[in-house]
Amino acid sequence: MTIDIAEVARRSGVPASTLRFYEEKRLIASIGRRGLRRLFDLEVLDRLALIALGRAAGFSLDEVARMFAPDGRPRIDRRKLAAKADELDRTVRKLIAMRDGLRHAAACPAPSHMECPHFRRLMRVAALGTARAPKRAPRAPRSG
Amino acid sequence: MTIDIAEVARRSGVPASTLRFYEEKRLIASIGRRGLRRLFDLEVLDRLALIALGRAAGFSLDEVARMFAPDGRPRIDRRKLAAKADELDRTVRKLIAMRDGLRHAAACPAPSHMECPHFRRLMRVAALGTARAPKRAPRAPRSG
DNA sequence: GTGCCAGTTCAAGTGAACTTGAGGTCAAGC
DNA sequence: GCTTGACCTCAAGTTCACTTGAACTGGCAC
Numbered sequence: 001m002t003i004d005i006a007e008v009a010r011r012s013g014v015p016a017s018t019l020r021f022y023e024e025k026r027l028i029a030s031i032g033r034r035g036l037r038r039l040f041d042l043e044v045l046d047r048l049a050l051i052a053l054g055r056a057a058g059f060s061l062d063e064v065a066r067m068f069a070p071d072g073r074p075r076i077d078r079r080k081l082a083a084k085a086d087e088l089d090r091t092v093r094k095l096i097a098m099r100d101g102l103r104h105a106a107a108c109p110a111p112s113h114m115e116c117p118h119f120r121r122l123m124r125v126a127a128l129g130t131a132r133a134p135k136r137a138p139r140a141p142r143s144g
Numbered sequence: 145m146t147i148d149i150a151e152v153a154r155r156s157g158v159p160a161s162t163l164r165f166y167e168e169k170r171l172i173a174s175i176g177r178r179g180l181r182r183l184f185d186l187e188v189l190d191r192l193a194l195i196a197l198g199r200a201a202g203f204s205l206d207e208v209a210r211m212f213a214p215d216g217r218p219r220i221d222r223r224k225l226a227a228k229a230d231e232l233d234r235t236v237r238k239l240i241a242m243r244d245g246l247r248h249a250a251a252c253p254a255p256s257h258m259e260c261p262h263f264r265r266l267m268r269v270a271a272l273g274t275a276r277a278p279k280r281a282p283r284a285p286r287s288g
Numbered sequence: 289g290t291g292c293c294a295g296t297t298c299a300a301g302t303g304a305a306c307t308t309g310a311g312g313t314c315a316a317g318c
Numbered sequence: 319g320c321t322t323g324a325c326c327t328c329a330a331g332t333t334c335a336c337t338t339g340a341a342c343t344g345g346c347a348c
Binding site: 012013046048049050052053054055056057073074076078079081082084085088089091092094095096098099100102103105106107112113114122123124126127 | 156157190192193194196197199200201217218220222223225226228229232233235236238239240242243244246247249250251256257258266267268270271
């Protein structure tokens with residue numbers, strides 16, 4: 001079954017411009033044209049889901065691209081997955097600390113946050129662990 | 145007590161180029177010069193920690209800038225903090241699901257990930273929630 | 289007093305992931 | 319057969335958070 005680019009966009013929520021961009025980057029492949037119009041196999045939807053998954057897990061597009069074998073089938077390195085899971089775990093811990101710190105700061109009765117020991121502690125943690133969150137978070141595609 | 149830019153960089157771990165950039169963006173302010181050389185009040189270190197905190201929590205530099213009153217004192221909206229905490233909480237939940245999914249996929253015996261029901265479920269979740277992670281994650285400053 | 293070098297300025301570059309704009313094409317509907 | 323409009327290409331622009339490069343300055347050590 002083949003669908004055109006508009007249909008792919010509709011079903012996946014990925015804008016056509018992004019689909020073309022992904023094709024150029026060899027993340028997806030169209031299987032033909034009707035006139036100028038790209039045609040895709042339905043499989044592309046799985047592929048896009050896989051790309052979304054990779055992105056959500058913190059892989060860059062290039063990394064995701066490397067996860068496809070030349071034949072187009074996913075070739076996912078289990079060690080990479082485990083490593084990424086560990087990285088996510090560290091991120092999660094940090095974010096939880098941050099969340100709790102923010103919650104406290106939001107409820108804290110100190111007149112200025114700078115006088116709140118909890119807040120100062122949070123600040124220290126943030127200053128220490130500067131930039132330990134996931135490499136790059138995806139941006140909301142249209143609703144952001 | 146005043147310290148020069150090199151000292152600020154040394155104590156905070158923030159490169160001098162970034163400090164100049166932050167000054168230009170009005171995130172920090174130097175209090176004078178010795179020759180050309182910027183001098184800062186020790187307070188700048190608190191300020192930088194606060195910036196790091198905001199960034200780590202997912203605020204953009206512009207958002208962070210808006211959290212300082214014109215006099216330079218932090219003016220942190222408690223409702224914004226609470227909202228950010230909630231957002232972080234959602235992010236954390238998503239990342240935990242992702243982490244567990246990755247862990248499973250890494251250990252999964254299915255010959256191809258596409259045949260693994262867990263993996264497919266994970267894919268669906270990622271495709272649905274595309275781009276729901278924090279707006280922007282900070283990059284590691286030097287350690288890349 | 290003079291040379292060094294860490295600082296300075298300003299403009300431009302980087303990289304990721306797209307988006308936008310200008311100008312062109314073509315299948316389909318009337 | 320002609321119009322329409324969604325798609326096409328290719329280049330350039332956008333955003334964010336910085337970094338880099340070239341050309342310059344000036345306090346400090348000697």
